[in-house]
Amino acid sequence: MAGIDSAVSLPPHTAVPPHPAAVPPRPAASPPAPPSQAADALLQDRLAGWVSDLTLLHELTESLIRTGSLDDALRELLRAGAALVGARRGMAVLEPADGLGPTSTVGLGLAHAELGTIETVPRSVTSYGRILDGLDALPEGSLPRPIAIPDLRDEEGLDPRLREVAARLGYAASYALPLATEKAGRLGAVVWLYDEPAEPAERQRHLVQLYGRFATEHLGRLLEVERARAQVATVAEELLPSRLPRIPGVQLAARHRTGPRGGGDWYDALPLPEGALGLAVGSVTGSGPSALAAMGRLRASLRAYAVMEGEDPVAVLSDLELLLRLTEPARSATALFAFCEPQARRIVLAGAGHAPPLIIGDQRTEYVETSLSAPLGMLSCWEAPSVELSPRPGETVLLYTDGLLRRTGDPMDRAFARLHAAAAGVPKADRADPGAVADHVLRTVLPEGLEGPDADGEDVVLLAARFE
Incomplete structure (x- = not known):
């Protein structure tokens, strides 16, 4: 048998004798069984025991x-x-x-x-x-x-x-x-x-x-x-920001859950000139060390492009698309980049194959309407229009990766509805803290052990920005 060491000898084994009341008495005149039959019966008992x-x-x-x-x-x-x-x-x-x-x-x-x-x-x-x-x-x-x-x-x-x-x-x-x-x-x-x-x-x-x-x-x-x-989880954490920047007019919080195979989901938040802020989330196809390495390269490249032309998110993602096609033609990725001016509460964002952000506030909970686009690396020439929005004071913009939706195990339409219901149900006392908002969403969308870092499934990333 697989897994059992057959070289270990089995000990002597005999069947448990039946209860006397369950066995009819042997007739007094019956002769004893021949020795050969007794030996056969004993052998059969041992074989049955084995x-x-x-x-x-x-x-x-x-x-x-x-x-x-x-x-x-x-x-x-x-x-x-x-x-x-x-x-x-x-x-x-x-x-x-x-x-x-x-x-x-x-x-x-x-x-x-x-x-x-x-x-x-x-x-x-x-x-x-x-x-x-x-x-x-x-x-x-x-x-x-x-x-x-x-x-x-x-x-x-x-x-x-x-x-x-x-x-x-x-x-x-x-x-x-x-x-x-x-x-x-x-x-x-x-x-x-x-x-x-x-x-x-x-x-x-x-x-x-x-x-x-x-x-x-x-x-x-x-x-x-x-x-x-x-x-893998340690490497993934080391490739992500060790801390989030402090920018006047906005509060930031991030949550990252690594899947068992180590995926390529990532997030970033970087200060830009004149008090601006760049927010990004993305996901690289595949899992394991190669996906982590690709994620690290993509995130580092996006940071460089954001510094050069962060005011135009479409240009940032177009440059990232070109880089991916030239350096890793067999791999695709999704990404969303948002250029934020916290003092003016103005956001310009663009996405490539990525799920739309979610605005969470006292008066509304709604998805941002973004243009549909294929992921990075899927088209020979990629470009999608950007979207501009103005969060109200106290509202939180939630960016996330597809892993949050896929870990639910629901069809995508139901997963989106589940996420919307979780965001709408954030207690009023928690809405002033973006970290509490992200935690509530995780607990509600991924109950029964699906939320933990060791749960089966894909990586999960949440990046929450609350505007004052």
Whole structure:
């Protein structure tokens, strides 16, 4: 079976004898079964037991494979392992031995406060701590072994604090399993807790160790993915502005959520001569490092064009179109650039394949009517007329990328309606703060976990400008 080490020998296994009341009494005159038939029956029982065990492991590993995050995998590991060893509660600690993280602690049947109580015990005296810190003397190159404490009340040499916490939380025995393989290394440990003195039987230990090996390899793959995502997110954040400029007459706020694959959505805000301000959002096709590199080049180029001819957004995007066609003919991008004069509350903007901005105020919530245009890189000669608008005092202009709409999973018309409803529902007390406006829109448009940085989907960028 995939994921199960067939080189590990299976322990002796016999079927559980049926309850006597369920079996009719054997006639007294019946002769005993021949030895060959008894041996065949025993062999069939063992084969049936092995098939049952393999079927169970297959079902459990299938459930584990479907998990897509480290915490979900740890919870599934706890649940499946508890069923295998006959426990009700437990905790899993992810702590890679290389020290590069991430770290996580997940409980089964334990509240957050109860996990904290367990962690007050000196780590060196706990079974999971001995595994994580390698405190048990082992031959060089060997992996940690499981640790069973059948009775925490009578076990000799236990720390008094460990006994006290066990009594307070109501568990009497524990079985700790290292999450370690030769390929993945030591990633963490999991410990299951028994309400009464108990210890897994030989068959239970064998099954949970097989399952633990597979789970460790799966956790190792998820760990690599998680680290790659974190690196991509760090690079993306470094390519975006570290802070927004302070310009009289306007307040700015930005929100950026990186997708799991690392897309090319970006934003920018740069001071221009005579108190003007340039605002830009955009998205590059593709994902991963190449999209991030293209996004960085495009954003840097737009900044240069904005300084040279920012008063004409059409010229800025036309120059960007030419650059993209010459340097990256296989890639396309969307962009929106707005030239703002905050003191006069005047905005001139143009977009290339980009979603229209949204004006949010006490008297109105409406999309800005912009001309339809193909994305950058899609036409041999691109040009679309610019649009001029004048926000009223206290109104916020919200720029965003398509990722905000696509993460909803709705058709685009419904996604636009959802965004409009979210903007119209911003509480009056929050409308004086562009950051609060952006946060409300994110929470409302992307509920149920879709808002977080680790949610599945594309990048999301919001840039809010409130005019005084």
